[in-house]
Amino acid sequence: MANCITLNQTSYHGAGAIQSIPDEVKAHGLTKAFVCSDPDLIKFGVTKKVTDVLEAAELEYEIYSNIKPNPTIENVQTGVAAFKESGADYFIAIGGGSSMDTAKAIGVIINNPDFEDVRSLEGVAPTTKPTVPIIAVPTTAxxxxxxxxxxVIKDDEKQRKFVCVDPKDIPVVAIVDPDMMSSMPYGLTASTGMDALTHAIEGYITKGAWEMTDMFHIKAIEVISRSLRAACENDPKGREDMALGQYIAGMGFSNVGLGIVHSMAHALGAVYDTPHGVANAILLPTVMAYNADATGTKYKDIAIAMGVEGVEDMTQEEYRKAAVDAVAQLSKDVKIPQDLKEIVKQEDLDFLVDSAYNDACAPGNPKDASKEDIKALYQSLM
Structure with missing residues (x-):
């Protein structure tokens, strides 16, 4: 079977990259932006950094802000209606995954109206047309x-999050500007950074991994592990490196999938609105330990990339433990909670297990996890 890589047509990296937006808008022959951005980013002036650029270039836009941290079916459906009324012909998605995921879902439905129920987009949906063009401007790393x-979209009615996988939803342009991330508070920097590390590690060990994605993932692990602590302290170099590291991780995992850290985290987000990065960070070391015997020598590479010394002289058991310990230490250093005691209720456990087991990310895990395995993993952190 042939391996496939799907990436942005164009991406810009570095401080001031948002100044490139007008050139890209004009190059694509676009006229009016539908700006997807959440209320907090608007309130604190982050969105304005981009709209100021649009105004200076005399480009039209309309803002849509009905976006939750875990975007819902309702957020998407009201967005579809608002887009149709706006007269816009492209998106600028400003924010973290919430804004970009909302824009992707709206844009896909606009050009594929048979999927306006939103739920039918779950998994690999048979859409036929690409999304309305999206220029994506991340504000988290x-x-x-x-x-x-x-x-990923949340179904409030069924208390579950569902993953949609569609090469037609990828933004045409990515603007990865660390200046757009400078206002992130410590906790958000830490949790989103650990989310990026989870992407890199799960992508590196997933069943679908191959040489080209391995190249992305191991470099991302190296960059993230050396930069996250500094980024949390708002160090400019740390911010810039994290912006790059998380992007590199995305280049990989998008093409090969993830594993049960993500499937278990999706369940927590759906039931408790647990921030996705926090859920991933809590789960990652425990699931890594569970997966270790199905990863060959890859934990040796992870340990080296994370700066562990003396790895070449370690036994397989030692370097696997060293990789897990390095991840756990980074999580502690950036003040991530270390267990689920304050999150998970015992009476919800079976529902969480079923949700995680049936999640689209679960089949990519390096070893097949039964419901009993997933339950035991949750319980070990309770």
Missing amino acids: GTAAEVTINY
């Missing part, structure tokens, strides 16, 4: 939604 073919 974590989701890499600006370079992925994935998006």
Whole structure:
């Protein structure tokens, strides 16, 4: 079977990259932007950094802000109606995964109206037309939604999140500007950064991994592990490196999938609205330990990329433990909670297990996890 890589047509990286937006808009012959951005980014003036650029270039736009941290079917459906009324012909998605996932879903439905129920987009939906053009401007260094073919929507009625995988949803342009991330508070920087590390590690060990994606993932692990602590302290170099590291991780995992860290985290987000990065960070070391015996020598590479010393002299058991310990230490250093005691209720456990087991990310895990395995993993953190 042939391997496939799908990436952005164009991406810009570095401080001031948002100044390139007008050139891209004009090059694509676009006229009016539908700006998807969440209320907090608007409130704190982050969105304005981009709309100021649009105004200076005399480009029309309309803002849509009915977006939740875990975007819902309702957010998407009201967005579809608002887009139709706006007269816009492209999106600028400003934010973390929430804004970009909302824009992707709206854009796909606009050009594929048979999927307006939203739920039918789950999995690999048989859409026929690409999304309305999206220019994606991340404000967090974590989701890499600006370079992925994935998006996640929450179904409030069924208390579940579902993953949509569609190469037709990828933004045409990614603007990865660390200046857009400078206002992230410590906790959000930490959790989104650990989300990016989870992408890199799960992508590196997933069943679908191959040489080209391995190249992306191991470099992303190296960059993220050396930069996250500094980024949390708002160090400019740390911010810039994290912006790059999370993007590189996205180039990989988008094309090969993830594993049960993500499937278990999706369940927590659906039931408790747990921030996705926090859920991933709590779960990652425990699931890594569970997966270790199905990863060959890859934990040796992870340990080296994370800066562990003396790895070449370690036994397989030692370097696997060293890789897990390095991830756990980074999580502690950036003040991520270390267990699920304050999150998971015992009475919800079976529902969480079923949701995680049936999640689209679960089949990519390097070893097949039964419901009993997933339950035991949750319980070990309770």
